[in-house]
Amino acid sequence: MKRVFRFLDGTLNGFYLKNIHHCLHEFSQSFVSLFAYHASFVFKMGEDVLEGETSIEEKDIKNLGAFAGVFPPYITSESNKGSILFTPSFIVNGREYSERALRDRIYEVFRFYRTNQGVYTDDIVTLSSPQLQASFVPSGTPILGYIPDDVSMFTTDGQIIHENILDEPPVGQAWYPYYGDNFLFLAETFLIEAYIAKDTFMELFFSYQRIRYNGASFKEFVFLTDLIMGDYIKDVYVETLPNRVIFFYSFNELVPLQNKVRRTFIWKYIIETKFKQVVLEEVMN
Amino acid sequence: MSNQAIAYSEILDQVCNYYDDVIAPKKIKRDSSNAIYQVFKAVAKGCEIINNSADALRNRLDPKLCTQEDLLETAKLVGTEPFLGKASGLYITVTNSEPQVLTLFAGEYIFDVDNELSFTFEVPQNISLEYEQEASFFAFSNTVGVHAITAMDNMVIRRSDNSPIHASLIFSCQNNELLLGTSDETPAQFRNRLLYDERRQDALSELENKIKSLPYVFDARIVFNNTADAVEIDGVTLPSFMALFMLNGVPRLEIAQIFCSQTIYPTLMTDPDKFIPFEATCFIDGVIKVFYRDFGTTFYDVEVAYSFDPLLVTSAEIQEEFDKALLQFRQNNVHKPIVTEGEFYEALSKVSRPSLKVQYVKMYEDVEGTPTLVDFVSCPPTRIPKLSDITYTEA
Numbered sequence: 183m184k185r186v187f188r189f190l191d192g193t194l195n196g197f198y199l200k201n202i203h204h205c206l207h208e209f210s211q212s213f214v215s216l217f218a219y220h221a222s223f224v225f226k227m228g229e230d231v232l233e234g235e236t237s238i239e240e241k242d243i244k245n246l247g248a249f250a251g252v253f254p255p256y257i258t259s260e261s262n263k264g265s266i267l268f269t270p271s272f273i274v275n276g277r278e279y280s281e282r283a284l285r286d287r288i289y290e291v292f293r294f295y296r297t298n299q300g301v302y303t304d305d306i307v308t309l310s311s312p313q314l315q316a317s318f319v320p321s322g323t324p325i326l327g328y329i330p331d332d333v334s335m336f337t338t339d340g341q342i343i344h345e346n347i348l349d350e351p352p353v354g355q356a357w358y359p360y361y362g363d364n365f366l367f368l369a370e371t372f373l374i375e376a377y378i379a380k381d382t383f384m385e386l387f388f389s390y391q392r393i394r395y396n397g398a399s400f401k402e403f404v405f406l407t408d409l410i411m412g413d414y415i416k417d418v419y420v421e422t423l424p425n426r427v428i429f430f431y432s433f434n435e436l437v438p439l440q441n442k443v444r445r446t447f448i449w450k451y452i453i454e455t456k457f458k459q460v461v462l463e464e465v466m467n
Numbered sequence: 468m469s470n471q472a473i474a475y476s477e478i479l480d481q482v483c484n485y486y487d488d489v490i491a492p493k494k495i496k497r498d499s500s501n502a503i504y505q506v507f508k509a510v511a512k513g514c515e516i517i518n519n520s521a522d523a524l525r526n527r528l529d530p531k532l533c534t535q536e537d538l539l540e541t542a543k544l545v546g547t548e549p550f551l552g553k554a555s556g557l558y559i560t561v562t563n564s565e566p567q568v569l570t571l572f573a574g575e576y577i578f579d580v581d582n583e584l585s586f587t588f589e590v591p592q593n594i595s596l597e598y599e600q601e602a603s604f605f606a607f608s609n610t611v612g613v614h615a616i617t618a619m620d621n622m623v624i625r626r627s628d629n630s631p632i633h634a635s636l637i638f639s640c641q642n643n644e645l646l647l648g649t650s651d652e653t654p655a656q657f658r659n660r661l662l663y664d665e666r667r668q669d670a671l672s673e674l675e676n677k678i679k680s681l682p683y684v685f686d687a688r689i690v691f692n693n694t695a696d697a698v699e700i701d702g703v704t705l706p707s708f709m710a711l712f713m714l715n716g717v718p719r720l721e722i723a724q725i726f727c728s729q730t731i732y733p734t735l736m737t738d739p740d741k742f743i744p745f746e747a748t749c750f751i752d753g754v755i756k757v758f759y760r761d762f763g764t765t766f767y768d769v770e771v772a773y774s775f776d777p778l779l780v781t782s783a784e785i786q787e788e789f790d791k792a793l794l795q796f797r798q799n800n801v802h803k804p805i806v807t808e809g810e811f812y813e814a815l816s817k818v819s820r821p822s823l824k825v826q827y828v829k830m831y832e833d834v835e836g837t838p839t840l841v842d843f844v845s846c847p848p849t850r851i852p853k854l855s856d857i858t859y860t861e862a
Contacts, residue, residue, distance in 0.1 A: 201489045202486070202503065202506065202507075204489060205485050205489060206482075206510060208485065209481075209482065209485070209514060216521050217521070217524070220524055220527070241529075242528045245528040245529045245530060246541070248661055249528075249542050249545045249547055249661055250545035250546065250547060250667070250668070251547065251661075251664065251665070251666075251667025390668045391545065394546060394673070395546070397728075397729045398730055425707070425708035425709065425733055426693075426708045455670060456668070456670045457670070458670055458671065458693050458730070459730060459732070461693075
């Protein structure tokens, strides 16, 4: 450093030296965050980490998955739901109340309203929101935009891509009206290949590895069903035949479980690859 | 700093540009007489080292980009390991050629192929052999890898303790083309498997790999029919929820223990004598029979056309090199669902001779006795593809 001072001579006023430090500090920042992450990352989701821990990044958990032979599967046909969704039965005190409901886009469940004869709620359209969407569009509702037939309307994590909504109907192409985020789209044109989010992939990875080490026992089957599906699975019974086990179940559509479609997909996917002699049979209520 | 390894000169340039921005409108003189520039040069060198370390750290869990050490360490962490090589096998038969009972004494017997390669087998207890009676033993090579032996009628065998062997005990062997060993999985092959083998978590694939890891098993395939209907595979009808177990190796008890270790898949009997018992008192009759079937072979031929300058290399030299490069296809003893021309181009590309150019590779499969041109050779899980004839064409 002695030479620096000698060279700078009269121009040395601290400004240059301060900026050398500033420049180098700036350069070190990318390393600092990387080293900090590698010193503290743990195999946990964000909500489970303790002080001083960092949740493993999505790309790292997927890379680890590749080491273990767990690749994120693409969900296909089951994700391609249209807006015509049928509500399940919803009975309160012996009365059917499944007429008025909004679809919870995040939890993939219906929320029912007007479930007490003595209590009047607002109009279902008034109650709707971007998360709780209505499928009924009142007469006279203005069209806010136009969705071309062949574009994806959702990001990989389920958010609406507003940029793909046109102001004018596309020429020479089929389109669907867009009435606002409060309404389910008449045709959900998102790609049939859906994305396995980090939390779902973590459970897929964890289940696979657990079965790899503990074996494909009935205990593990029950554990993984509870882990991935929770109370979404109901009315379970098992029939044992000489060469296979038939697992009967039905879905409890009223249970608020995030990413139901994806979870159901990976649950079936794991059973197909690990429990070859188990046959899943859904019982419709 | 970008997320990749960058050179010292680039880092130096970036640092100087950044410094230019903060001292604007002045600029740093990029000259070795400038002391600040000298400082930045030293810093850039340090940054290069740190950046390279950071780069390795950044890719530590990436099976495509991580270092060799990280690849093995991370794979081990999740229970995946490279395949180890296998020794070659050889069935050796001993026959009593004297019209009286002779004893083959217990001990270790060695067949020396040359100074470096030998096959060893063990006779666990004394065996009495009547006139012309035979006994067969499975011998292993002393090193891993492909060691092909052609059939021999009168082999020279010695005992490891150098005790004499009766001269009328005649040793012979068959070709060991289906018992050839393999080399250890190379780092590149291991990395490739991690990236592209999507069946590793499949329960049957895991079971196959466990069985294949046994030193005396050269290949194993399990086909499970988990449909409600019977399916036909290569002429074999596989009933619903039953497994077809293909085995190339020595059927020892350990295989049945592994096969039944997690889930017991009922196996299809194709030959009543080909089974390995898994004994346990909890079963009816105290035993589960794990039936297996030997692999068949799918033979195919290839035609290789090439051009060359006869002033620089002879056709005989080229064909000799090609024969060596394609030997792996002749000696293959593991199942592959398809064999493509691309694999041949890749193997032939390793032969480099002046002026030599491979023009094309054509594949022919035997269809009812007639060689038929095919785009690729498809092989059912019950068979092992083997290259039979090579035809060379000078284009």
